[in-house]
Amino acid sequence: MKTTLRLALLSALFTAPLIQAADLIPIDVHRDANCGCCKHWISHLESNGFKVNDHVEANMSEVKQRLGVAPRLGSCHTAVIDGKFVEGHVPAEQVLALRKRDDLLGIAAPGMPLGSPGMEVNGRSEAYQVIGLTRDGNDVVVAEYPAH
Template sequence: MPHKHLITLALLAATGVAQAAQTIDVYRDPNCGCCKQWIGHLRDNGLTVNDHVEPNMSAVKQRLGVAPRLASCHTGVIEGKFVEGHVPAEQIKLLAKRDDLKGIAVPGMPMGSPGMEMGDHKDAYQVIGVTAEDKEEVVASY
C-alpha cells in the first residue's frame, strides 16, 4: 500500500495540482495600509510574499526600471520581473509565462483593484505589460 501514496503524488505533480507557490518580493512604504491589503490578496490567492519595508520607494522603482507614468505605491518582484501597483494575483501568475515582458503595472491606485476595495465603487483600470524594449501593451482590462 505505500506505493499507492507515491502514485497519487506523481499524478498530482503531473496534473499541476502539487505545484509550489510562486514567491514575490514586495517593497512598500512603512505607512501604507493599501499595500498590506494587496499583500493579503496575494497570499489569499496562493502566492508566497516576502514583505520588505522600504523607506525610499523611488530608488526601488528606478532600480527595477519602472517608468514614473506607471508608478503606484508598492512594487513587487517575481522571477526577476517587476509588478507595480495593485495588479491582480491572476495577472501576476500569468506574468511568469510571458517571456516577452519584463514587468506589469497598474498605474495609480484605482478604486476596486486588489487592496483598494471601498464598498461597491470600482474604477475601470488596465494592467499594462512592459517589454524588454520598453514598449507598453494592455494585457488585461478590469
Template sequence: MKAKLLLKGRALRVAAFATLFMASAAQAAEALTIDVHRSASCGCCKKWIKHLEANGFKVNDHVESNMSAVKQRLGVAPRLASCHTAVINGKFVEGHVPAAQILELNKHPDLAGIAVPGMPAGSPGMEAGGRQDAYQVIGLTKTGTDQTIAEYPAN
C-alpha cells in the first residue's frame, strides 16, 4: 500500500512538472514575437529580420512611411537612432541589436529599451566584407539614462 502511494505521489509530481514545463514553453514562444517597423526601401532592415528569424523570433514586419514618428511614439532618444525600430514586450529595440541581447531584455526591468546607434559594420544585418566595427548595445532606462548592455570589439 505504501509503495502504491509513493508511486501515485511521484506520478502527480511528474504531471505537475510537465504542466509547468508546457506553460513555460508556451510563454517563451509568446515572448519571441517581435514587431519590426521599417521603411520599404531598407535592405539592411530585411537582413536584420532574417537574423531574428534565424534566432527563433516570430517577426511581424510593419512597413512605415514615417519612421521618425514611430521612434518618437516609442520613446527612442535621437542619440540612439538607427534605421529600424522594433518592439518586444513593450520595450523598444532600436537598430542592429544582436538577438542575444534581445533575449536578455527581460533581465533588465528598469529599461525602456535597447539600441545599437547608427549602422555599425559587422552588426547583425550589416555584415559585408568581413569587417566589424566596434559597437555597443545601449540600454535606455525608464528615467532616461544610458547604460552599456554589451560591447562588441572591432576585428
C-alpha cells in the first residue's frame, strides 16, 4: 500500500506542471524596451495563468494604430488576445472577461493609474476604470476599481 501511494504522489508531482503549462492562456504583449512597469504587468499576467509572448517594439504608436487603439484609451503597452486589444494596466480578471465579450474590440485602462497591476507604487492608488471599445466605436465602462 505504501509503495502504491508513493508512486501516485510521484506521478502527481511530475505531471502537475505539465498539465498547468498546457492550460496557460496565450497573450501577446507589445512594449517599449525601456518601460519597467510593462514588465511588472507581464509578471501579473503570468502569475494569473497567462503565457506571455513578449514583443519589444521600436514604435509603439504604430502598433497601437495598427491594432485600433484610440488615442483617448492609450497607455504604455498593448496586448492582443483572441484578436482583441488590451491597452495598459488592465487586471487579469478583466482580460479573462474580455474573451467572452463578442461585442468588444478591446479594453483599456487609460493612462497609468497608480495601484493598477504593474503600477503598485509605495501602496498608493487611485480609482480607475476599465473601458471597453464596442464594435460601433463607443466606449463602455466594463469595470471600476476604487482607490484603496
